[in-house]
Amino acid sequence: MPSLPEQTLYIAGKFTNAVSADRFETINPANGEVIATVQQAGAEDVERAVASAEQGFREWSAMSGTARGRVLKRAAELLRRNRDELAALETLDAGKPLSETPEADVDSGADCLEYFGGLAATLHGEYLEVDDAFVYTRREPLGVCAGIGAWNYPLQIACWKSAPALACGNAMIFKPAELTPLSALRLAEIFTEAGLPAGVFNVVHGFAETGQLLVRHPRIAKVSLTGEAGTGRTVASEATGSSLKHVTMELGGKSPLLVFDDADLDNAVSGAMLGNFYTQGEVCTNCTRVFLHERVHDAFMEKLVERTKKIRLGDPADPETQMGPLISAAHRDLVLGYIKHGRDTDKAELVAGGGIPHDPALARGYYVQPTIFDRCNDQMKIVREEIFGPVMSVLTFNDEDEAIQRANDTEYGLAGGVFTSDLDRGHRVAARLQAGVCWVNHYNVTPIEMTFGGVKRSGLGRENGRQAIEYYSQLKSVYVATGDCEAPF
Numbered sequence: 001m002p003s004l005p006e007q008t009l010y011i012a013g014k015f016t017n018a019v020s021a022d023r024f025e026t027i028n029p030a031n032g033e034v035i036a037t038v039q040q041a042g043a044e045d046v047e048r049a050v051a052s053a054e055q056g057f058r059e060w061s062a063m064s065g066t067a068r069g070r071v072l073k074r075a076a077e078l079l080r081r082n083r084d085e086l087a088a089l090e091t092l093d094a095g096k097p098l099s100e101t102p103e104a105d106v107d108s109g110a111d112c113l114e115y116f117g118g119l120a121a122t123l124h125g126e127y128l129e130v131d132d133a134f135v136y137t138r139r140e141p142l143g144v145c146a147g148i149g150a151w152n153y154p155l156q157i158a159c160w161k162s163a164p165a166l167a168c169g170n171a172m173i174f175k176p177a178e179l180t181p182l183s184a185l186r187l188a189e190i191f192t193e194a195g196l197p198a199g200v201f202n203v204v205h206g207f208a209e210t211g212q213l214l215v216r217h218p219r220i221a222k223v224s225l226t227g228e229a230g231t232g233r234t235v236a237s238e239a240t241g242s243s244l245k246h247v248t249m250e251l252g253g254k255s256p257l258l259v260f261d262d263a264d265l266d267n268a269v270s271g272a273m274l275g276n277f278y279t280q281g282e283v284c285t286n287c288t289r290v291f292l293h294e295r296v297h298d299a300f301m302e303k304l305v306e307r308t309k310k311i312r313l314g315d316p317a318d319p320e321t322q323m324g325p326l327i328s329a330a331h332r333d334l335v336l337g338y339i340k341h342g343r344d345t346d347k348a349e350l351v352a353g354g355g356i357p358h359d360p361a362l363a364r365g366y367y368v369q370p371t372i373f374d375r376c377n378d379q380m381k382i383v384r385e386e387i388f389g390p391v392m393s394v395l396t397f398n399d400e401d402e403a404i405q406r407a408n409d410t411e412y413g414l415a416g417g418v419f420t421s422d423l424d425r426g427h428r429v430a431a432r433l434q435a436g437v438c439w440v441n442h443y444n445v446t447p448i449e450m451t452f453g454g455v456k457r458s459g460l461g462r463e464n465g466r467q468a469i470e471y472y473s474q475l476k477s478v479y480v481a482t483g484d485c486e487a488p489f
Contacts, residue, residue: 004036010188012052013198019044026181029095029325030316030365038181041204046213049202053144053171056199061141061169065120072117074194079110093182095325097316109159115448116163132483138476141169143221146214150226151177151327152282158184161224164468173202179327181205215239222246229457248461248471252386253414256407257287261295263419269303271443277370280326281390285415291403294396308352308370325365332366335389342382348373378406408434414454417443
């Protein structure tokens with residue numbers, strides 16, 4: 001039997017039963033047990049959510065930015081007040097270790113709401129004089145926005161999408177990933193408790209069909225997706241093809257990490273591990289291609305393998321656990337398939353991990369050992385394709401230009417990292433990497449103030465930072481004459 005009650009939709013400021021009779025189950029990745037049955041939204045449910053959002057939008061967009069900011073800040077306070085509960089819920093649903101979720105998920109979400117709550121009162125246009133007239137611009141909301149989340153950071157992504165949207169005066173319908181539906185409902189409840197008008201944030205559950213209903217809906221003005229590149233192409237095409245919707249696409253990556261021969265190796269090893277094994281490697285920015293200068297290869301690998309073999313896999317609810325299970329049995333099998341291909345077909349040198357853990361206590365969960373392949377080359381499948389699991393490919397280089405050229409030889413362009421004691425080199429290499437986000441002597445830190453997004457197949461638009469406002473608002477120009485209108489006829 002499910003350990004939680006059946007999960008409903010959230011429409012018009014309250015938990016609402018779906019008209020659709022379709023249901024699905026959300027599974028605990030640590031043991032394969034059912035957490036809850038979830039109601040799936042059909043066409044009629046999406047239509048109700050859109051109507052609710054339109055009504056909420058009229059009230060919310062009429063409020064001042066200061067008033068909207070107060071609501072977002074109160075929601076941030078409530079997230080922090082319920083930190084332990086929300087972290088445990090995220091660990092249960094996503095399999096993320098409890099050593100991560102309080103800070104990486106709840107605190108990150110609260111920071112986002114607080115940041116955009118502070119920006120809400122500052123959103124304005126410009127004034128300029130033109131001949132015998134003046135022009136001013138207004139920054140106006142788009143209307144009803146759809147957010148489609150991913151399963152690796154469910155609560156954080158819901159906040160990353162809703163906070164800038166709401167700060168600008170929009171309403172949002174959010175569809176969490178079907179594998180992790182629980183925390184979005186709790187966020188919706190918190191928004192209502194914080195004073196958000198009914199209908200401004202709605203939650204609908206479902207699979208790709210539910211997402212398509214949102215993407216194709218003629219009265220939805222904007223779609224923001226976090227997902228893999230293939231899904232992003234489809235969603236962007238349908239969204240822009242049907243009604244020229246605004247789109248933000250935060251998609252996948254196959255990011256490089258360049259470690260030069262003057263790098264602090266202990267710090268660089270930490271960066272490589274953070275960029276491959278945090279959240280079980282299920283992070284889009286991960287530096288799964290680690291390029292080592294040949295002169296530091298042996299010393300780096302010795303430290304890396306030693307530390308990787310000490311990573312504690314286990315029950316994600318145990319605070320001592322450092323790595324939990326992957327999100328599902330299907331995804332575990334996909335990752336294991338890549339590992340088998342890397343070993344048997346690519347003939348890469350397996351130096352750590354390579355399978356499921358031997359601990360019988362973990363047998364019912366979807367665990368994969370942190371895995372490292374050494375002496376890889378740029379043409380291997382494990383080097384070119386996004387695996388989205390704890391699998392690191394190590395390559396070597398001797399020349400800076402060569403390393404940059406090889407790092408950029410990918411269809412993706414989400415992130416990149418550089419480890420060096422020469423900051424001139426750090427800036428130089430970061431400038432040449434084809435990526436939307438770069439780190440120098442660190443990796444995978446994403447403060448909310450830093451704009452986030454990719455180039456090439458890794459996405460469109462930007463999230464976080466002040467620049468996110470541009471993707472949830474539109475400018476209107478107003479020309480005001482100070483003299484008479486002179487017609488030539």
